[in-house]
Amino acid sequence: MEELKKWIRSRYAPKVLIISSFEARAIIQKSNLSPAELLQPFTYISHSFTVKTLTSTINCPSVKIDVVDTLECRMNDRILTDNPPQISWDGCYVHGPKDIKQFLSKDTTPWFTAWQQAFLKSLNHSPHELIDMPLAIVYMASTTDLDPLATFQTLSRSQALPQLYHQKIYDGTCPKVFLLFHDVGTSSLKNAEVLQIFEKMQKSLAPSLCHWQCINSVTEPSLNHWGPEKGQSISSSDCFQLQMFIDELLMREIVPYIERALKTLDNILEQKRRGLKNSIKSIFGKKNVEFSFQYGGVEHVTRLIADLAFLCGDYDLAVNNYRSACNEFKNLKAWPHAASASEMQALCVVMLGGDNREVEYALDTAYTLYQRAGEQALLLRCAIITKYVFQGMENYRKLAQKLMNAGNDAREIQVAYPLFMEQTALAYLKIRPAYFRKYAFYQVLAGDEYRKIQLVKHALNCYYSASHIYKDKKYDFVMMHLEHMLGRFCYYLEMYAEAVHFFLSLSSSPKLLIHNDQHQKKIINELISTVAKWTSLPIPQDYDPINKNSIPFHPDGKPLLNFLLPKIKQYSVRLPQDKVVTSGKDNSSGISVTWGSLLSQVSGSSHLTEEFDVFDSNKEMKGIRSFHIGETVEVSILTHNPLDLMLIIEDVQVIVEYEDESGIVNMTSLDKLELSPKIDKTVTLEFSPQKPGKLKIRGVKWNYSGVFYGVYNFSELIYEIIPESSSVSASFLQFPDSLLHGQIQEVQIKVTNQVINPINDLCITFSHPFMFGKSQIKLGDLNEGEEKVVDIWLRGEFIGFHTIKFLITYLSQGILRYTRVQSVFEVKPSVKIQTRYESSWKNPNENILQLFVQPAFNAELSLKQLSSLTNHSLRIIKTLGKEIFYLAVKTGDEAQNIIFEQDWLEPVDVKSGFCWEVKEALKKFTNSDPGLDLLISWELIINQTRVQGHHYLLNLSLYQDKQAIPLRMVIDAPSEISHDFSATPVLLIPVKLSLKSLNEKSQSFNLEAYDSNVQINEKDIQKPPHLWWSGNTCTRFEKMDSGEIKIIEFTALVTEPGCYNLNRFCFTFDSEITKKCVFPYQHQILIN
Amino acid sequence: MNKLLAFVAVIGKDNRPIVLQDFRNNKEITMHFVVHSSLDIIDRKINEIKESGEYNKNYLGYLGPALLGEGDYALYGWISYTGVKFIAVLKENYEQRNDEKIKGFMQKIEVLYTRTISNPFHFAQDFSGPSFTNKLQRLGNEL
Structure with missing residues (x-):
């Protein structure tokens, strides 16, 4: 106060x-x-x-x-132009409540102070x-x-x-x-x-x-x-x-003079008030005539007493006379006089330390009276006085309201609105807690009005200070508007580098895409014209004071700007060693192994492990990678045009430079790239360095409209360029896109040495050994320019897509180098094979294998060969149709070598050792117990084309009925006998019973042969005619070891023709005395 | 039909806008400024609620005017229990200003917003689709 x-x-x-x-x-x-x-x-x-x-x-x-x-x-009209704001891009601005105290610690609007001083001075000595x-x-x-x-x-x-x-x-x-x-x-x-x-x-x-x-x-x-x-x-x-x-x-x-005047005036006033003339005048005064002071008049004297009293500090006397004068002026409809008196009355109350409400009321009255009088300048003066008074009272909320009203009410004075909006903004900032968002809004309003009256620097200041409040608050449309205006203001003020900053920011705003193509075009064109104007200067400013960084210029005088159109969605750098020669579909789907696992098979390659990890995981390599002079590096960029208009960029180039900033890198450039709206396009650019040293790939640049270069900076990419040496190129001469499961085909890989130097220890390591039967081929040395064709057999295995990788390693000038080749191909179904086992009744060491083979699609199938790849012998029992085969498989002990009992089963030339190599490779994938390994060679005729292949049936478990009875029983008896019962009424049938113990330990049991009229168990119902056993029908077996075979002979006895079941044997094991076991199948014999 | 609803804003707890939907023919960004500046008043009202302990009070009432060239508008506020703010800008209609009706309208906006974000097929932060906007407009027409 x-x-x-x-x-x-x-x-x-x-x-x-x-x-x-x-x-x-x-x-x-x-x-x-x-x-x-x-x-x-x-x-x-x-x-x-x-x-x-x-x-x-x-x-x-x-x-x-x-x-x-x-x-x-007179008011100096240029006072605001002469007192422009000093724009400080990195100055103290309000971002939020925390910055307000520091921001308000200085005079934030010195131009307003200057204007206010001149304005108040111009209103002194009003009549x-x-x-x-x-x-x-x-x-x-x-x-x-x-x-x-x-x-x-x-x-x-x-x-x-x-x-x-x-x-x-x-x-x-x-x-x-x-x-x-x-x-x-x-x-x-x-x-x-x-x-x-x-x-x-x-x-x-x-x-x-x-x-x-x-x-x-x-x-x-x-x-x-x-x-x-x-x-x-x-x-x-x-x-x-x-x-x-x-x-x-x-x-x-x-x-x-004051003392004298006060006395004189008081006397005059006394006399005038007593006079009849004044009394009548006060009642019938000329109220419609515009009032002006008349020296010695009551109003003049009252006002003069008040003013003199005010000037000498007698505020009591002053306030009474102002009040009285005000009322008199109101009666006379002398609105400015009344307003002025009311204004002074408010100040007197302030000086007397009176009630704030009285002050506010008097100032409001003054404001209203000025408004009624249409005196906008005096109205503004009243608002300025109000500003001081309310600031003294620290009532900023009301102050903001009053300043805003004054700015709106005094529209005839052009500068008033922006100045008062600016002051309104500051008032909002002084409220506790601060209304900093309202501050920003009123700053924008002020800036907008400053712009209209050509006070662009003031407008710039308002917009820039407001922009800090909206920044990063997701009010993107607002930010876009502000940046657009800021760009224009800077352009107008010839601050071109700053204007470019704002237009660049605007062109990269995601919200730009919401606008229509015309608006987008407008923004881009404004950017181009700003840059053109900027670069046309003799010495264009090469520093962005907002971002506080220097702006690089191309030797041709055009700036390199971080222009984000088109967008670079992705970029990649492919060194020569990163390239993979690929045949078939270019994808990495299906069964695949890592390059690292191939590398691990190559001796002396541990230093390349990290590089190969990069190939497998697509991660970035931490260390500096290297490549040789003269080799071509590919830089691919995925560009995207997010706009609704066609983007045309020219002279697209990769920015490559040696770390020592010497030497020129030859690179290809794309003359013109046209990107349709919302379209992605991949661009690949190549370069091959001719000088050793450290090379940096900085990014990519393109010329936009011939005015500037757009630049997209890559993250730090540094490479070591080493002296040239010979490398090997590899390609597939023939590699199928697809194979049938089991189909065999020969593939060829051609490796060629470049003409620089001979190479040694050439070796091809490949994935999917179960298809090739091996995983590595060593080729030895290769002279300059020499080429070698490698033939490999390939057999389709595992239905689906496969990415087969070939790693070609070699020593070139003593350095281990490599080339990578891969092929994606599909293995399609060929034949379906189902298997089923039964035990053989002919021999306890024999099983019956049922194979059900059929083509997987519409084709004609013929089996060429069935071979055992283990020490089991095969014997064909019968074929049903074309695809079902019954094989007897004899195991183990009797035949250590493979025995083929029929020509058909003998091995044909299934690529000699290839089938064994593949089998061994496949066996690695199976963990089950070793059993029968079977090879089925087939031929399919598809549309008159013959396709040959073979299938492996590996680890087929032989039949073991362990759960029911731990024995294998084989009954050897004739299946059909013709007998004349009229000649000999009784027929004796010799029955040989072979028993093999399947128990892991030795076991003891009793064997009993039952006549058919005796019921063994509840299910056993035998109808006449009956069969009897002669001789000893009960035998005891003591400690029969695992796999041990015992043969017992029985004689069956029948008296009439018929069909008999010879399986009338019942076993009682010592471990389960109470339980009698019977093999659950019949062995029938027909007696005619 | 003279529609009362001019603008609806949904502002997150962090004072970042979630929905800024203009229903006027004139799509100038002035409303964005107005809504943003009204957050100061909302902050003040929230403080008042905290001081008075009326934590179940959602309706923030009249937030102030928005005096635009094309007419007078009034701002009304609502705050959810999770701190999401809803601001409706209505064409000023002094004769028919019905606080209870506006309160009901604000509550419906909150329910609509809650249902929209609870939809498992709703893409987070994307309210630009016609479904949400049309529903808002329908609610506005009931005013």
């Missing part, structure tokens, strides 16, 4: 008018000063003095006097108020005037006074003082002559009103009161004299 009072005191100081002669002004001008400026430093009276008002004696501790040259002060009425007039003449006395007389004529005196608004009877200047430095007059002039003056003009002042008498440097380049010739004694003059002026003229 003290600050507010101080401001009120300084604003409403007693005024003194200076009227000077031309000569006086000329000698003062020698010190670069005007007459008012000359006196200004001495107008602060620091000693106390008393003033007697009508009601009290006021003790004034100090006072400041305002000295004015003229009462008509509707008397607060600015000069309390004294100082006439200044010089001894260099032809006749100083005559000059004074001319100056002091009433006609020479300003208009307000002629209109009898200001009091022309105020004290008048005559100040004669003597220019000591240049005047030829001696002191005696000057004294003579002065005495003449005193005689004519009254001695007490005349003063003599030396000027420009400096002999040595004195304390400068006026600032640089001003008042240099004013000496200390001159200053002292001037101070004395002002003191005297106040004490001898102004104070007595």
